[in-house]
Every structure is written in structure tokens, then in C-alpha cells.
Amino acid sequence: xxxxxxxxxxxxxxxxxxxxxxxxxxxxxxxxxxxxxxxxxxxxxxxxxxxxxxxxxxxxxxxxxxxxxxxxxxxxxxxxxxxxxxxxxxxxxxxxxxxxxxxxxxxxxxxxxxxxxxxxxxxxxxxxxxxxxxxxxxxxxxxxxxxxxxxxxxxxxxxxxxxxxxxxxxxxxxxxxxxxxxxxxxxxxxxxxxxxxxxxxxxxxxxxxxxxxxxxxxxxxxxxxxxxxxxxxxxxxxxxxxxxxxxxxxxxxxxxxxxxxxxxxxxxxxxxxxxxxxxxxxxxxxxxxxxxxxxxxxxxxxxxxxxxxxxxxxxxxxxxxxxxxxxxxxxxxxxxxxxxxxxxxxxxxxxxxxxxxxxxxxxxxxxxxxxxxxxxxxxxxxxxxxxxxxxxxxxxxxxxxxxxxxxxxxxxxxxxxxxxxxxxxxxxxxxxxxxx
Amino acid sequence: xxxxxxxxxxxxxxxxxxxxxxxxxxxxxxxxxxxxxxxxxxxxxxxxxxxxxxxxxxxxxxxxxxxxxxxxxxxxxxxxxxxxxxxxxxxxxxxxxxxxxxxxxxxxxxxxxxxxxxxxxxxxxxxxxxxxxxxxxxxxxxxxxxxxxxxxxxxxxxxxxxxxxxxxxxxxxxxxxxxxxxxxxxxxxxxxxxxxxxxxxxxxxxxxxxxxxxxxxxxxxxxxxxxxxxxxxxxxxxxxxxxxxxxxxxxxxxxxxxxxxxxxxxxxxxxxxxxxxxxxxxxxxxxxxxxxxxxxxxxxxxxxxxxxxxxxxxxxxxxxxxxxxxxxxxxxxxxxxxxxxxxxxxxxxxxxxxxxxxxxxxxxxxxxxxxxxxxxxxxxxxxxxxxxxxxxxxxxxxxxxxxxxxxxxxxxxxxxxxxxxxxxxxxxxxxxxxxxxxxxxxxxxxxxxxxxxxxxxxxxxxxxxxxxxx
Numbered sequence: 084x085x086x087x088x089x090x091x092x093x094x095x096x097x098x099x100x101x102x103x104x105x106x107x108x109x110x111x112x113x114x115x116x117x118x119x120x121x122x123x124x125x126x127x128x129x130x131x132x133x134x135x136x137x138x139x140x141x142x143x144x145x146x147x148x149x150x151x152x153x154x155x156x157x158x159x160x161x162x163x164x165x166x167x168x169x170x171x172x173x174x175x176x177x178x179x180x181x182x183x184x185x186x187x188x189x190x191x192x193x194x195x196x197x198x199x200x201x202x203x204x205x206x207x208x209x210x211x212x213x214x215x216x217x218x219x220x221x222x223x224x225x226x227x228x229x230x231x232x233x234x235x236x237x238x239x240x241x242x243x244x245x246x247x248x249x250x251x252x253x254x255x256x257x258x259x260x261x262x263x264x265x266x267x268x269x270x271x272x273x274x275x276x277x278x279x280x281x282x283x284x285x286x287x288x289x290x291x292x293x294x295x296x297x298x299x300x301x302x303x304x305x306x307x308x309x310x311x312x313x314x315x316x317x318x319x320x321x322x323x324x325x326x327x328x329x330x331x332x333x334x335x336x337x338x339x340x341x342x343x344x345x346x347x348x349x350x351x352x353x354x355x356x357x358x359x360x361x362x363x364x365x366x367x368x369x370x371x372x373x374x375x376x377x378x379x380x381x382x383x384x385x386x387x388x389x390x391x392x393x394x395x396x397x398x399x400x401x402x403x404x405x406x407x408x409x410x411x412x413x414x415x416x417x418x419x420x421x422x423x424x425x426x427x428x429x430x431x432x433x434x435x436x437x438x439x440x441x442x443x444x445x446x447x448x449x450x451x452x453x454x455x456x457x458x459x460x461x462x463x464x465x466x467x468x469x470x471x472x473x474x475x476x477x478x479x480x481x482x483x484x485x486x487x488x489x490x491x492x493x494x495x496x497x498x499x500x501x502x503x504x505x506x507x508x509x510x511x512x513x514x515x516x517x518x519x
Numbered sequence: 520x521x522x523x524x525x526x527x528x529x530x531x532x533x534x535x536x537x538x539x540x541x542x543x544x545x546x547x548x549x550x551x552x553x554x555x556x557x558x559x560x561x562x563x564x565x566x567x568x569x570x571x572x573x574x575x576x577x578x579x580x581x582x583x584x585x586x587x588x589x590x591x592x593x594x595x596x597x598x599x600x601x602x603x604x605x606x607x608x609x610x611x612x613x614x615x616x617x618x619x620x621x622x623x624x625x626x627x628x629x630x631x632x633x634x635x636x637x638x639x640x641x642x643x644x645x646x647x648x649x650x651x652x653x654x655x656x657x658x659x660x661x662x663x664x665x666x667x668x669x670x671x672x673x674x675x676x677x678x679x680x681x682x683x684x685x686x687x688x689x690x691x692x693x694x695x696x697x698x699x700x701x702x703x704x705x706x707x708x709x710x711x712x713x714x715x716x717x718x719x720x721x722x723x724x725x726x727x728x729x730x731x732x733x734x735x736x737x738x739x740x741x742x743x744x745x746x747x748x749x750x751x752x753x754x755x756x757x758x759x760x761x762x763x764x765x766x767x768x769x770x771x772x773x774x775x776x777x778x779x780x781x782x783x784x785x786x787x788x789x790x791x792x793x794x795x796x797x798x799x800x801x802x803x804x805x806x807x808x809x810x811x812x813x814x815x816x817x818x819x820x821x822x823x824x825x826x827x828x829x830x831x832x833x834x835x836x837x838x839x840x841x842x843x844x845x846x847x848x849x850x851x852x853x854x855x856x857x858x859x860x861x862x863x864x865x866x867x868x869x870x871x872x873x874x875x876x877x878x879x880x881x882x883x884x885x886x887x888x889x890x891x892x893x894x895x896x897x898x899x900x901x902x903x904x905x906x907x908x909x910x911x912x913x914x915x916x917x918x919x920x921x922x923x924x925x926x927x928x929x930x931x932x933x934x935x936x937x938x939x940x941x942x943x944x945x946x947x948x949x950x951x952x953x954x955x956x957x958x959x960x961x962x963x964x965x966x967x968x969x970x971x972x973x974x975x976x977x978x979x980x981x982x983x984x985x986x987x988x989x
Contacts, residue, residue, distance in 0.1 A: 120785065128591035129608050132578075132865065145570055151595040152555075152577035161575070168571055171645045172561075175569030228785045264787045264908050270941065271789055272908030307909065309985070312755045342564070342668050343704035343711045407565070447772075447904035447913030448987075451933045453704075453713040456751060458935035458987040460904070460913040477911055479935050479987020481754060517754035517987045 084155045086111055089135050090243050092155060096162035098245060102139040102169075104180040105245045106381065109135045112238040113202070119213040120230040122221050141166055143174035177406040180380075183246045185412065187383040191376035195369045196254035198283040202237040204257075209233050215290035216261045219298055226298060227272060228264040233257070248381040255282055256372070259290055263297040267305045275300035280501045282370045300443070303464075307474040310465060310518040316439030317480060317514035318432055318466065321495065323442050325504030328362070328420060330450045330457060331484055335395055337404025337415070339452065346455035346485060347395050354393035356488035359425070362390040364399075366418035373503040378414040387413065389420070422506040425494035429508050432495060439466040440475060440516060448479075455484040478518040487511055523626070524681045524689060527553045529579075531624055533599045534683050537581070538620040540606040542685045545616015546583035546590075548845060549609070549685045551602070552822060553579045554864040556678035557641070563652045563671045571645070580864035581609045584846055587784070588612050591867045621687030628691045629819035633827065635812050636695050636723025640677040643724050648673050651699070651727055658736035659701050663744055667711075668704035673697070682824040690824040696815070696971060697722050698960040699732075701739035707747050714743030714917075719960030719971075720813045742899060742918055749932035751989035752921055758894035759936060759984045760887055760922060765900050765957040767974025769981075770805055770875050772903040772912035773940040776965070778807075778832050778840075779858075779870040780847035782907050789910035789941060793838050799944035802880040805833040807842055809857055809873035815960060816874035816973035823859035823868050830856045832875075833944070842870045862968040872963060876975030880950025884978040887949045889925040895986060896920040896927060897936065910940035935987040943981055951978030 084092075086109040097105035111133045118126040135158070136149035146169030150161055213231045220229035240252040260278035267273045277296035279288050319327065334345030366375045366384035375384050380401055387397050400408065401415030433441060441464045448459025458481035465472035488511075495508030524534060534551065541549050555577045562570040578595040579602060590612025592605035656671040676696040683689045698719035705712050716738035718731055761769055782788035799805075809818045809827025818827035823845050831839050841847065844859030847870055859868035888896065896919050903914035916934050920927045956975035963972045 123588075124612070125587060126589045126591065126867070127612050128589075128867065130591075130593040130605070130865070132593070133595055146572070147570075148573040148575075150575035150577065152575055153595065165573060168573065168645050171649065172571055173568045175565070175567045178569055228787045230785075264785075267909065270791070270793060271910065272787060272791075274787065274906065274908035304909075342670065342702075342713075343706070344702075344713045348711060446906065446911065446937065447902060447915055448935045449901045449915040449917075449933070451713075453711050454933075456933045458751070458915070458933055460911075460935055460937045460987070462906075462911070476909065477937050477939060477985055479754070479913075479937055479985060481751065481934065481987040481989065515754060515989070517985055519756060519985070 084153060086239065086241050088155065089153055089158065090241055092158045093135060093137050093162050094243055094245060096159040097137060097139050097166060100163045100166035102141050102166050104140040106138040106180060107135065108240060108242045110238065110240045112236050114236050116232065116234045117209045117213060118230060118232040119217055124210065137162055137165060139166055139169055140180055141169045143176060144169045144172045145175060145178035146172060178403050180244060180246055181382050181402045185382045186248050187376050192367045193369065194374040196282055196374060198255045200284045201235050201255035201257050204235060212259065212290055216259055216293045218291050219294040220261060220263055223298055225265050225302065226263050227266055229262065231261045231294065233259050242381065244381060250377065257281060257284060257287065259287060259293060261293040261297040263301040265301045265305065273301050273304040275304060278501060280372065282372065286370065304474045307462065307476040309477040310440060310475040310516060312517045314513050314515055316436045316466065317442060317511045318436060318439060319442045319509045321497065321499035321506060321508050323444055324499065324506035324509045325502050326445050327509065328504050328506055331488060332389065332417060334452055335389065336399040337401055337408060340398060341404050341407045344452045346453060350395065352394050352396065355485050356390065356393050357491040358393040359491050359494055360390055360488060361423035363387065363421045364389050364418055365421050368419045371419040371503065373418040375418055378416055380415055382412060382414055384414050384418060419503045419505060422494060422498065424496050424498060424507045426496060428496050432493060432508060432510055433466055433471055434469045436466040437468060440464065441466055441471060450484055457481060457484050478516055480514055480516055482515045487514065522679065527555065527597055527681065529553065529597050535621060535624060537602045537606050538683060538685050540603050541581055541583050541610050542618040542620045544610045544613035545585065545618050546610060546613045546685060547585055547849065549583040550823065551579055551581050551683045552864050553681040556676055558674065558676045559648065560672060560674045561648050561652055563656050568649050568652060576863055578864040580866065581605045582867050583609045583612055585613045587846060587850060589846065589867055593864050620685060624683065624687050624689045626689045626691065631819045633810060633812055633817040633819050634695050634721040635726065637725050638723055640675040640695055640723065647724060651724065655699060655701055655732045655736055658732055659703060659740055662736060662740040663705065665705040665707045665744055666703055666740060667706045670702040672700050682822065684824055688824060690820050692819055695721050695723060699727055699735060701735055703739045703743040705743045710747065712743050712746040714746060715739050716742060717960050718958050719815050720958060721815060721817055722813050745918065745930045746932050749918065749930040751934055752895050752931045752986055754988045755986060756983050757986050758891050759981045760891060760894060760896040761976055761979040761981065762896055762898040763884065763951060763953045763955040763976055763978045765959055765974065766897060766976040766979065767876050767957060768900045768903050768914045770877060770976065771872060771974050772905040772914055773938065773943050774805055774832060775807060775872045775875045776905045777907055777910060777940055778842055780841035780843045780851065781870050783841050784847050784850045788907045790838065794840065796838055797836050798838050798941055799833055799836040799947055801836045802950050803833060803836050803944065803947050804831065804878040806831050806878060807872050807875045811874055814874045814956060814973040815971045816872065818873060821857045821859045822861045823855065825855045825857040825859060827873065828857040842872065844868055844870045860970050862970055866968050869966065871965065871970050872972050874956065874973035874975065876954060876956060877950065877977060877979065879952045879954040879977045882949045882951050884951045884953055887951055887978050887980045888922055888927060890949065890980065891922045892924060894922045895931055896922050911937065912940055913937045936984050937987065938984045943984065946982045947979060948982045949980040953977045
């Protein structure tokens with residue numbers, strides 16, 4: 084059965100069973116993973132996965148189902164059961180299929196999401212790429228354990244609804260990573276990794292640089308000390324900045340706002356963070372990791388200023404929660420989040436810090452959704468008199484996320500490229516740090 | 520209901536032929552993992568039970584193992600042609616050897632009673648699920664006038680697996696799972712606070728009786744409204760008392776992950792060469808257990824077909840064994856501890872925890888609290904993480920209490936606690952006599968795979984940990 088046939092069978096079965104509306108998508112992804120450790124291939128995995136998901140609206144009631152069992156003889160029954168189950172639920176007038184007027188009017192911008200070269204990678208090339216990525220590690224006697232991995236995905240997504248949506252999306256992704264463990268004092272080992280992930284093969288960096296970076300980072304961490312408890316400047320490396328941004332925007336969406344699980348509640352359009360932060364949701368970035376023509380309800384996507392002038396301007400609102408909140412939907416989920424870069428590079432920023440830490444990674448941690456109070460483990464380097472000092476770890480940063488982002492004084496000049504959170508370094512003044 | 524591998528539409532001759540293909544290039548071992556899992560979720564929000572979701576995961580994962588090397592493939596199409604293609608892909612990791620597939624298959628079905636239910640979830644009507652969620656929602660709503668919103672949900676999983684090994688063993692298992700969750704939003708004097716609780720286990724509908732519904736509703740509401748008065752404790756290094764129950768998250772992060780033998784085999788964990796060494800005081804015994812009735816982390820068999828076991832990681836202060844799957848066990852010349860688990864047919868198994876807890880010790884909870892001049896008592900938790908090599912770990916405390924001059928005083932909330940695994944074990948100074956397993960629905964993530972786990976703890980005092988407070 085083709086994906087198109089699955090779509091048609093499911094839509095027809097939903098209508099035949101009495102659904103007033105239905106939204107169906109069928110996804111097919113070929114995934115190949117190859118992992119090399121200590122100079123040879125240790126794991127090889129390959130598969131093509133398919134799944135079909137159906138949402139139905141029946142007499143004002145809503146139900147959804149997904150399956151990987153795509154045998155055509157079973158699909159109509161699967162959908163019929165969903166419709167029957169949905170009839171047993173209670174009607175929720177706000178749960179509706181998206182307004183077709185909000186569907187994309189045309190094919191949308193060229194997102195350049197698929198690279199045929201990714202799908203065409205043969206096993207020998209993959210092995211050679213891994214050998215490149217691991218070259219600095221294999222040759223290094225200080226490295227106790229080293230691995231490199233290449234993971235590719237080649238995906239197709241078809242969507243159709245009873246109220247007129249019909250789209251087809253193709254995309255590829257390639258991720259190459261390297262990991263290194265070196266000996267530290269006693270039984271301690273120091274570990275770090277580096278990675279790159281993108282849609283087109285040609286956008287990958289020089290692969291050997293990944294192994295070099297993993298080894299360098301692991302070695303730089305040897306002899307890590309616990310820093311002192313104090314308030315100081317906190318510089319967050321681009322690769323770690325995404326976590327803070329994810330926490331910042333987690334409550335800026337419909338269900339959280341409606342359920343009162345958001346520290347943004349009652350603060351829309353109020354200047355509550357530093358105006359140094361300018362955050363855009365940009366689904367039209369060519370080759371962007373979360374670029375898209377429509378969201379997962381079918382609503383057309385487009386660039387939107389989310390945080391501007393220190394205020395949350397536009398939260399993510401799907402059909403259901405926009406109705407519950409008495410407003411208009413935007414898009415239900417974030418796409419690529421882009422922070423407007425600043426002027427200076429990380430070295431220049433570090434050069435002007437009197438007392439602080441440079442955060443390279445977060446360890447655990449969480450945020451209170453209703454208050455924004457957060458507390459998170461960190462590791463990185465001491466900063467003193469404009470110079471990067473020794474490695475620090477076993478420390479926490481804590482406070483209130485809105486207050487932290489009020490103390491954002493500078494943004495670096497270069498975003499982390501290998502994430503849908505495209506953030507440069509973030510510099511916070513007077514952050515609460517705890518250690519010894 | 521008794522069923523056979525044919526239920527998947529795969530007959531025995533097909534299994535045998537596909538296993539032969541999997542073996543033909545000289546695999547040491549390997550298996551076909553057939554899985555069919557139906558997950559049903561019903562959600563009540565705004566007083567309306569207006570959302571239901573069903574997910575069916577149906578497929579087969581095929582693995583060939585040669586020494587430490589793994590070839591893997593999976594397919595959702597269980598036809599002989601597709602299974603054979605997948606077997607060939609997985610087998611390609613092996614080169615040059617020859618091995619014959621099984622001549623005959625021998626079925627086994629675990630006879631234990633680790634999954635406790637009178638009726639499988641496949642036999643439960645939607646109406647019964649809806650009634651249950653309605654009941655717990657009403658209980659929570661009526662408990663406190665400050666409760667403004669209640670979201671209640673029930674997730675259940677009706678799962679069947681067949682594990683057919685190259686050596687001819689075929690193991691069948693039915694694996695139920697259920698989780699009832701309550702999320703609360705409360706408002707007082709214009710301030711909003713949120714909290715939650717849940718009850719989870721390898722249990723059936725019958726387990727969620729009136730008493731348990733009242734318990735989960737009460738916990739969710741209490742954890743929310745207490746936050747109106749809660750403060751973040753001061754930042755710094757303090758004694759930390761771990762309350763009996765969910766505090767087992769400390770063991771999970773500080774000890775458990777570092778004891779997974781795949782990390783040890785690759786020399787990546789701080790515990791790599793610590794077997795046989797004293798790592799904690801003699802009153803500390805830490806267990807990873809797959810055998811307890813009804814627990815979320817319990818398994819009759821792991822995902823390689825090995826029986827789920829009771830594994831002592833630390834016996835009276837001495838590190839005793841890592842957690843092994845078949846790959847790491849072969850590396851060390853040991854037997855698997857029944858810890859080879861996987862998220863689904865899409866993933867190969869690896870050593871994972873099941874239910875991790877510390878055995879009861881000599882002290883009472885009262886003695887432990889009395890001994891602390893200034894510190895915190897950690898009670899409810901959100902998440903944790905560990906760096907295997909350095910042994911540095913964290914866990915996030917959602918709620919607990921300040922302890923001042925030997926007495927529990929003000930409620931606290933939202934602090935991350937950070938420590939080093941081996942250092943923390945050395946700093947365990949008192950262990951209570953009140954071991955309690957947590958019934959919350961914990962899920963552990965490793966290398967992109969999520970599996971259900973449990974954890975437990977008696978009241979424990981750690982003399983010093985770094986608290987990320989105000």
C-alpha cells in the first residue's frame with residue numbers, strides 16, 4: 084500500500100463512520116545509524132518506519148489515533164473504532180478542526196528541506212565520514228573511550244483533511260557526533276562531545292573538527308573544581324543557550340496560558356525582560372531544522388516576532404486554546420527560534436568579565452511553570468579579570484527566569500547552527516551561583 | 520487470554536527461517552522482537568472529558584550480535600519478505616562466520632505474578648476509563664476552594680511481545696501498564712501555583728480503587744497549595760534529608776546509571792574499576808529489582824528474553840555488580856542480570872535499570888530529622904541527570920521542607936541539588952528503617968530510549984550536597 088492510499092482509506096473510513104471532520108497524516112522515514120568506537124563499527128542500524136495518524140471530530144467530540152500497522156485490510160476498522168470511541172466522549176465546543184481559511188494558500192516558500200545526497204549516502208561513504216570525525220580521537224593516547232556516530236533520516240509526510248488540506252513534505256537530516264572520555268584524577272573521567280546536525284550534506288562542518296572539539300573539551304574539563312557560592316556574571320555558550328530559551332517560551336503557548344501553567348499569564352505585551360532579547364519564530368528559514376509551510380493542524384506558518392522590546396508579543400495558539408482564550412490562533416507550536424545576534428564574539432565578551440562563569444553545559448535542572456523560578460546544574464569555566472580560568476562543575480544557577488532575562492546585558496555575534504534554537508552566547512549580570 | 524506467536528500473523532516456520540537468515544553470517548546471538556502495544560489515553564480538562572488518543576505500535580526489531588558489535592533493523596511490515604530483508608540488514612554486521620539457525624523452536628511463557636491485574640486493559644471499556652477519570656477529577660476539585668483547574672488523565676498500555684532467539688527459545692510476555700495523573704492549578708490572592716501527582720504501575724483498572732483515587736487527588740492538591748507558602752532555601756552546601764519514597768531518584772542518578780555495564784565496558788563511567796570496593800558505609804545496600812509485583816519497573820523477562828531479577832548493586836557498602844544485558848555479560852564472562860531493555864521494536868536493547876532502591880537501615884525518620892541543625896528535607900522530585908564519567912549528578916526537588924534545629928519548619932520548592940555519585944555514597948550518614956517504593960510514573964531516558972522504571976528509598980541523611988536555592 085502506498086502512503087497516498089493509506090491517506091485516502093483513512094479519510095473515507097472516517098467519513099463513512101460518521102465523522103463530521105477528519106485530519107490524517109502518513110509519515111514514512113528511512114533512518115540509518117552507524118556508530119564507530121575505538122576504530123571500528125560497533126553498531127549499525129537501518130530501517131524504514133511508517134505511521135498513520137487520524138484525528139476525528141464526531142458530533143462535537145474529538146478523538147485521535149495513530150498506528151504503525153498499515154495493513155490495508157485493518158485500517159478501516161482501526162478508524163471505525165476511533166470514531167466509535169470518540170462518540171463515547173463528552174462534547175467540547177472548542178475542539179474543532181482548523182479553519183480552512185488559515186490553511187496555506189499556495190505551496191509556500193522554498194524551504195529546501197530535502198537533500199538527495201543524504202538519502203544516497205552509501206555504507207562506505209558513511210564509514211569514511213566516521214573515520215574522519217574520529218581521526219583526532221583514534222590517534223590520541225589520552226583518550227580512554229571514543230565514539231563517533233552518523234545518523235541520517237529521509238522523510239516524507241503527507242497530510243489531508245476533509246475540509247480541503249492536502250500537502251506533501253519531504254525532508255532529510257544528517258547528524259554527525261563525536262564523543263571522548265579521558266582520565267581525570269582518581270576514578271573520575273572527563274567526557275565531552277561535539278555534534279552537527281543539518282538538512283544538507285554540504286552544510287556539515289569539517290568532520291575531523293568534531294573529534295578535535297570533543298577531545299579538546301574533554302581534556303579542558305580535567306581537574307574541574309567546584310566554584311564558590313556568589314552572585315556573578317554568567318556567560319552562556321551558544322550551544323547551551325537553547326535550554327534557557329526553551330524554558331522561557333514553554334509557557335508562551337495556548338494550553339499553558341489557559342490552564343494557568345505559565346509565568347507569562349497576565350504579562351502579555353508588558354516589558355518584563357531585557358530589550359536586548361529579540362526572539363523571532365521563523366518557519367521560513369531555508370534548510371532550517373524546523374522550517375515548515377504549516378503547523379501540525381495545517382495552519383499556514385510565517386515569521387512572527389515572539390519577544391520584542393522586552394515583551395511577549397505573540398504566543399503560540401492552536402485552534403482549541405485560541406477559542407478557549409477568546410482570541411485568534413497563530414500557530415500551535417514553535418518552529419525555528421532565532422535570537423537576533425549582537426556585535427561581539429565570545430572571546431571579546433569573556434575579555435570584559437571581571438568575575439563570573441562561562442557555562443558550557445547544563446546538568447539537570449528545571450523551572451516552575453507558574454512562577455518561573457528555576458534552578459539548574461552547570462559546568463563550564465571560571466572567568467576572572469577578563470581571562471578564562473580553570474574548569475568548574477558541581478554548581479547550580481538559580482533565580483527567576485524573567486528576572487534572569489531582565490539581567491541579559493549582551494548577546495554574542497554568532498548563533499549555534501546545529502539546533503532549531505538559533506541563539507548566540509547570552510550574557511547575564513549578577514546571576515545567583517551556588518557551589519562551595 | 521492465552522495466545523501464540525501466530526497472533527502476530529507470523530507462523531513458526533517463518534520465524535525459524537528468518538532466524539536462520541539472522542544467524543547465517545555467524546552471529547553469536549540475536550533475536551526477533553515482535554511487539555504490539557496499544558496505548559489509550561483519555562484526558563479531562565475544564566470539566567470536560569473531551570479528548571481521547573489511541574496509539575498502536577506494531578513491529579519487529581531484529582538484532583544480530585558479534586562480540587560487542589550489533590547489527591539492527593526493524594520493520595512494521597511482518598511479512599516474511601520484509602522480515603527477511605531486515606534480518607539480512609541486521610546480519611551484515613557479522614562477516615565470514617557460519618552459524619545455523621534453530622532446528623526447532625521452544626515456547627516459554629513466564630509464570631510469575633509480577634503484573635497484577637484481574638482484567639487486561641484490552642477488555643476494559645472506554646466508559647470505565649471515563650468514569651475513573653471523572654471520579655478522580657471530582658475528588659480533586661472538591662478538596663480545596665483554591666483549586667481552579669484540574670486536568671486528569673489515564674494512560675494504559677496493553678502490550679504483547681514475542682522474543683525469538685537464534686538459539687531457538689521463544690518467550691512470550693503480556694505487559695500491562697497504567698498511569699493515572701492529576702494536575703492542579705490553584706489561585707490565591709491573585710497568585711497562581713501548579714502541581715501534580717500520579718499513580719502508576721503494571722496494574723489493571725481494579726487497582727485504582729476509591730482509596731487510591733483519594734490519595735492521588737489529595738497529593739496533587741496538597742503539593743499545589745503548599746507552594747503558596749513555600750520558599751526557595753538558601754544557596755550553598757547543606758545537609759539533605761531524602762524522604763522515604765521518590766528520593767530513590769538520587770540512587771538512579773548517583774549510582775544506577777554509572778553501574779550500567781555498557782558504560783563500564785567502554786571505560787566511560789567513574790565506577791568502571793570499582794567492583795569489589797567499599798563505596799559506602801556498611802549500612803547501605805542498593806538494589807535494582809525487576810521482580811516486585813505490580814511495580815512500573817518490574818519485568819517477567821527483559822527484552823532479550825532473560826528473566827527479570829533482583830540484583831544487588833551495593834551490598835553492605837561494597838559494589839557488587841554492574842547491570843548487564845547479554846552483550847556486556849559476554850564481554851565480562853558473566854550472566855546477564857536481566858537488564859537488557861528497550862523502548863520499543865525500533866531500538867536494540869541495552870543495560871537499563873528496573874526498580875532501584877536502598878534497603879532499610881538502622882535509624883528512624885525522627886532520629887534523622889532531629890540530627891540536622893540546618894538543612895532541607897527533599898520530598899517530591901521532577902527530574903535528574905548524571906555525567907557518567909565525572910559522576911556528577913543532579914536531581915530537581917519540586918517540594919520539601921526546611922529543617923531547622925532538628926525540626927521540620929517551612930515548605931520549600933523548586934531547587935536543583937547537585938553532587939558527585941561516589942562522594943555522596945560516602946556521605947550517607949544515616950539510613951531509616953522505613954523503605955517505601957514510589958508509585959509515581961517514572962520514565963528513564965538513555966541514548967534516546969525511554970523506559971519505565973521505579974525507585975524507592977527509606978529516609979536517608981546525606982551530610983552535604985550543593986543546593987541551588989535563592
